[in-house]
Amino acid sequence: METVADNVIVVPNIEPRLKHPTIFARFDELEGGETLFIHNDHDPKPVYYQLLGERGDIFTWEYLEQGPVWWKIKITKRKPGEGSETLGELATKDLRKAQVFKKYGLDFCCGGKKTVKEACLEKGIDVTIVEQELQQSDKMQATFHALPYNDWGIDFLADYVVNTHHAYVRKNLPEIRKYAHKVKEVHGQSHPELHKVYELVEAIHTELTEHMHKEETIVFPYIKQIVQAKNNGTPLPKESFGSVNNPIKEMITEHEEVGNNLAEIHAITKGYTLPNDACASYGLLYRMLAEFEEDIHLHIHLENNIMFPKAIDMENSIA
Numbered sequence: 001m002e003t004v005a006d007n008v009i010v011v012p013n014i015e016p017r018l019k020h021p022t023i024f025a026r027f028d029e030l031e032g033g034e035t036l037f038i039h040n041d042h043d044p045k046p047v048y049y050q051l052l053g054e055r056g057d058i059f060t061w062e063y064l065e066q067g068p069v070w071w072k073i074k075i076t077k078r079k080p081g082e083g084s085e086t087l088g089e090l091a092t093k094d095l096r097k098a099q100v101f102k103k104y105g106l107d108f109c110c111g112g113k114k115t116v117k118e119a120c121l122e123k124g125i126d127v128t129i130v131e132q133e134l135q136q137s138d139k140m141q142a143t144f145h146a147l148p149y150n151d152w153g154i155d156f157l158a159d160y161v162v163n164t165h166h167a168y169v170r171k172n173l174p175e176i177r178k179y180a181h182k183v184k185e186v187h188g189q190s191h192p193e194l195h196k197v198y199e200l201v202e203a204i205h206t207e208l209t210e211h212m213h214k215e216e217t218i219v220f221p222y223i224k225q226i227v228q229a230k231n232n233g234t235p236l237p238k239e240s241f242g243s244v245n246n247p248i249k250e251m252i253t254e255h256e257e258v259g260n261n262l263a264e265i266h267a268i269t270k271g272y273t274l275p276n277d278a279c280a281s282y283g284l285l286y287r288m289l290a291e292f293e294e295d296i297h298l299h300i301h302l303e304n305n306i307m308f309p310k311a312i313d314m315e316n317s318i319a
Contacts, residue, residue, distance in 0.1 A: 011040040023047060032079030040071045048128055057084050057117055063132050087119055088112025088305030092150050096137040104130055109300035110259035149302055154310045155227040158220040165299035166212050172292060173205055179285040193268045200261045211254045219247050223311045230314055244315050248308045255300045262293050
């Protein structure tokens with residue numbers, strides 16, 4: 001087998017001290033969009049991290065084969081100006097990828113502006129494993145019917161959020177508050193973390209009550225006015241807050257506060273793991289919290305990563 005043939009490098013055939021320099025030299029010769037394949041007799045993950053450290057986030061790394069005899073990797077150099085997609089962008093295009101992010105605790109809603117590499121670095125997670133699972137998710141059939149959120153008009157999406165997610169919060173959060181208080185009173189002495197859970201649930205209630213009111217009375221009505229102005233070819237109405245970007249920044253900050261509080265609940269309950277002495281109410285509280293967290297993540301994703309960016313772009317196209 002040849003050591004270097006076209007765009008394939010067979011690493012074991014290269015003298016040890018020249019292995020990495022050969023790969024780097026061949027990578028540097030690539031034009032944007034071109035691909036290099038490396039074949040090795042063990043996982044060449046150290047090459048990934050060295051390449052990332054010395055060349056930056058300018059390539060994709062895909063495992064084509066993973067042993068036991070050969071590890072075959074496809075490395076593609078990004079085209080100039082082509083950056084890594086963010087967690088939010090990836091989840092917007094394909095909610096199957098959101099399932100991967102959830103598995104590893106990567107926040108694609110409030111933290112949706114980070115790239116996969118940035119988010120994994122912050123969490124201390126092996127990015128090659130996450131990227132591999134993201135690639136595999138492309139080949140898997142979705143286990144749920146994902147609605148085409150990204151295809152909807154943002155005025156319709158605003159109504160959907162109010163009628164589905166805001167309604168969910170108003171229906172379920174009072175029950176969660178009730179059970180958080182009840183379980184704290186009964187089990188708080190033996191499980192002191194329940195006092196903090198109750199405190200955080202109350203904070204989330206306060207935050208979301210005011211937050212949803214502002215969205216429904218200020219932000220969403222103005223987004224609908226933007227759509228109407230765009231469709232009718234008329235000027236935008238003047239608002240005291242100026243550009244829609246200003247209240248959107250405030251909404252995103254409030255999303256982060258709610259997201260951080262939910263993340264803390266998730267952490268102190270060890271992912272809603274019940275203790276051995278948990279009663280039925282304890283179990284119900286944790287199930288409701290887990291479901292609530294799931295709904296809030298999608299709720300915030302729809303706003304932060306789909307509705308709000310489109311509203312800003314549409315307003316700019318009119319101004």
